[in-house]
Amino acid sequence: xxxxxxxxxxxxxxxxxxxxxxxxxxxxxxxxxGKPRYEAIDREQxxxxxxxxxxxxxxxxxxRAIWEFVGKLxxxxxxxxxxxxxGKAGRPGWEPRLLISLWVYGYSEGVxxxxxxxxxxxxxxxxxxxxxxxxxxxxxxxDFRVKYEKALNELLVQVLGLLSVDGLITLERxxxxxxxxxxNAAGDSFRRKDRVQQALEQARExxxxxxxxxxxxxxxxxxxxxxxxxxxxxxxLEKALKEFGKVAEEGSGKDKEKRRVSTTDPEARVMxxxxxxxxxSYNVQIDTDAANGVVVAAGVVQAGNDFEQLESGIxxxxxxxxxxxxxxVTDGGYVSRDNxxxxxxxxxxxxxxxxxxxxxxxxxxxxxxxxxxxxSTAFVYDATxxxxxxxxxxxxxxxGKEERHMQVSYRYRAQSSDCQGCxxxxxxxxxxxxxxxxxxxxEELVEVAEFRQKMxxxxxxxIYRQRAQVAETPNMWIKAKFGLxxxxxxxxxxxxxxxxxxxLTYNICVWMRLRWRQPPAVMLPx
Ligand code: SF4
Numbered sequence: 001x002x003x004x005x006x007x008x009x010x011x012x013x014x015x016x017x018x019x020x021x022x023x024x025x026x027x028x029x030x031x032x033x034g035k036p037r038y039e040a041i042d043r044e045q046x047x048x049x050x051x052x053x054x055x056x057x058x059x060x061x062x063x064r065a066i067w068e069f070v071g072k073l074x075x076x077x078x079x080x081x082x083x084x085x086x087g088k089a090g091r092p093g094w095e096p097r098l099l100i101s102l103w104v105y106g107y108s109e110g111v112x113x114x115x116x117x118x119x120x121x122x123x124x125x126x127x128x129x130x131x132x133x134x135x136x137x138x139x140x141x142x143d144f145r146v147k148y149e150k151a152l153n154e155l156l157v158q159v160l161g162l163l164s165v166d167g168l169i170t171l172e173r174x175x176x177x178x179x180x181x182x183x184n185a186a187g188d189s190f191r192r193k194d195r196v197q198q199a200l201e202q203a204r205e206x207x208x209x210x211x212x213x214x215x216x217x218x219x220x221x222x223x224x225x226x227x228x229x230x231x232x233x234x235x236x237l238e239k240a241l242k243e244f245g246k247v248a249e250e251g252s253g254k255d256k257e258k259r260r261v262s263t264t265d266p267e268a269r270v271m272x273x274x275x276x277x278x279x280x281s282y283n284v285q286i287d288t289d290a291a292n293g294v295v296v297a298a299g300v301v302q303a304g305n306d307f308e309q310l311e312s313g314i315x316x317x318x319x320x321x322x323x324x325x326x327x328x329v330t331d332g333g334y335v336s337r338d339n340x341x342x343x344x345x346x347x348x349x350x351x352x353x354x355x356x357x358x359x360x361x362x363x364x365x366x367x368x369x370x371x372x373x374x375x376s377t378a379f380v381y382d383a384t385x386x387x388x389x390x391x392x393x394x395x396x397x398x399x400g401k402e403e404r405h406m407q408v409s410y411r412y413r414a415q416s417s418d419c420q421g422c423x424x425x426x427x428x429x430x431x432x433x434x435x436x437x438x439x440x441x442x443e444e445l446v447e448v449a450e451f452r453q454k455m456x457x458x459x460x461x462x463i464y465r466q467r468a469q470v471a472e473t474p475n476m477w478i479k480a481k482f483g484l485x486x487x488x489x490x491x492x493x494x495x496x497x498x499x500x501x502x503x504l505t506y507n508i509c510v511w512m513r514l515r516w517r518q519p520p521a522v523m524l525p526x
Contacts, residue, residue, distance in 0.1 A: 053133050056125040063105050063126040065516045069508050070101045073158050077151040094136055099144045100155070101130050107505040110483035112498075114141035145501065146494045156298075156500055157320050159507050163294050164321065166515055173290035173463070174325035175471035176313045176334065178306045179479070182486040183268030183280040183495070190260035190270065190280070193244050199263060200237040206230045240266035250303070265490040271304040282487065284499050285309045287317050290329070290470045294510055296320060298503040300496040306333035307405060311342055327351060329467045336405035337445045344447075351463045354452040355406075371427035376439045387412060388439055390428070394418040396439060406448045413438040477509075478502045 057063055078096035105126060106117045118138040120127040163169050191199070210227045243266040247259060250269075262268050268280040283304055287297040297316035301309055310330065318324055328348050332355040343350040379388040379396065388396040396412040403409075414436035419425055429437040444452070454460055478484050484502050487495045 051128075051133060053129055056129045056133075060517060061126060061129075062108060062512060063101070063130055065512045066101050066104050066108070066508060067097075067130060068516070069162075069511060070097050070104065072162060073097075073100075073155060075100070075151075075155075077154050078148055081148045081151050094140060094144075096144075096151075098130060099136070099141065102127065102136060102141065103145060103501055104505045104508055105130065107482045107484075107502055108509055110481060112483060112488050114138035114145070117141055146489055146497050149493065149497060152497055152500050152504075156504055156507075159504060160294070160296060160320050163507060163511060166511070168292045168510065168514060169289045169294050169296060169321070170291040171289060171296070171317070171321060171323050171325045173327040173329060173466075174287050174296060174314075174317060175290055175329045175467050176285065176287045176310060177331065177467075177471035177475060178283050178285045178309060178333070179475040180271045180273055180279075180281040180304070181284050181479070181484060181499070183262070183265045183282055184487050184490045185262040185264035185268050185280045187270070187279060189262045189264040191240075191263055192260055193241070196237060196240050196244075196261060196263060200234065200241060203230065203234040203237050207234050236266065237263060243267065267302060267490075267492040267495075269302045269304065282492070282495050282499075283309070284475075285313050286471075286474050286503065287313050287325075288470055288474055289325075290466060292510060292514060293470060293473055294507055295474050295503040298499050300492060300499050302492065306330070307336045307339060310334045310339045314343075314346065314348065324348060327463070329463060329471070331467065331471075335451075337403075337448050338405075340447045340451045350451070351460050352455070353464060354448065354455045369430045374424065374428040379439045381441060388441075390414060390437065392418075392422055392424065394422075396437070399438065403445075404442075407442045407444045410441045410443065411438055412441065474503070474506050477506060482506075 075096040102117055102121075106112060106120075111117060111120065115138040117127065118135060118141065121131050121135040160169065207227075207230045210223075210230050213223065240261045240263050243261045244259075247261060260270075262280055265280065268282065270278050271281040271283065273279055273281070281304075283301045283306075285299045285301060285306075286295055288294065289296045297313060297320050299309075299312060299316055301312075303309070310328070314325065314328060324346060325348060327350075328343060329351045332353045335352045335354055340350060374391060378391050381388050385395075386398050390396060394414050396414045399411045399413045401408050401410045416434060416436045419429055419432060419436040422428065425432070455464075482502050482505060484498070487498050489495060489498050
């Protein structure tokens, strides 16, 4: 016998408890006298609320520490520089203490754009606390970041002074290291001189065409923006053209890549990256005091190498702190005979691994189709006559020498007539059409040999073992935590200033970790 069910309207085809539950609920609602009423959510509405700005962030919040630290600094230089700005007298609308605190807090949180800080001022509690719940315009922030170069340099000096007084800097041991940070330019923005000249002609024509527009047309906002963009492009290209003079001095004749200049950031250079690739970058040199990891100097250069940057790094430390470091520790990229001698002259103990340069004195023949039995090692040196004898018994006489970073390379050459008529020439020097075969003999410079001996001692090795942690921590922190893997500004001067902001922030974070109340866990690793 089947079960009879009442089928309600809308429940046709539904069997079982589902519709029965709904029916039960409806009946229960009816029993309560109707449907329940809930508060409506209206996300379109505008509302006013009362905010206690002081209580927006906790007592231990890093923004309070930054505000407190910046408050200890003498910022009168900003006011002086602001007065010196062409045609614009007076101090900026926002006090320097606030703008500095906003940038330092921004960098410490990985925010390095004025626009992002402006947006955060609208709602983020720490930024609201700093500004007193007001919004600082992005243009004001970005202008402030790169406008006051002297004041920023002085700010770093003041910060170092305060950290010295706090006992955080000793200058007993300073570690210098370089890191490549990408420029604000794409790899494909690099052009040869003729292409830049061509682009500049076009840009000038465009600017002239925009200038020829009637007053009525140029008064429109969009046209004005386009006019400005065309003008800026022309200026960048003019700068790029000037930069070719500098690039020609920097690169060797064979290095074609260096004969190109970026039309986006003409002062950027293509540099080798840690992953082995190449990218438009700047070389940021950082000196870190080993006592507590404070960055005592920072500079930005266009050269990709490190060995030419050691003395200028030490000079920056001396300028910032008025004192010479007792020991300087670097990686092998800084070791050269000139640096060893220079640091000895400055009475600074230099500690770095001594890279073997023997392989760099090899003959240019190696790897150019020369058979293994005719490589340099097959030539026998005779110290008495200071000459080499080749596998065919011919003599290679001394021709000249070249000083490399760590050794002198002596060059010996066979007579052209001996080689051109030699039955094994195709295996020994296949590319030589006019000259005879040459070989090189490397001799380590005396100073380098002594330095190598010093570096073999246990004491030197022990000091060097500390290098990676001390020297690489600021680099890693600036890139990973502050997000400065690429500069947000262009040109050597502005890039140098952005690097200083990052180092300044890093030092304030060190102070927070070591001296300000309880260390905030988010700012620096234990
Ligand atoms: S090519 Fe010249 S250097 Fe080489 S084996 Fe012959 S003679 Fe000697």
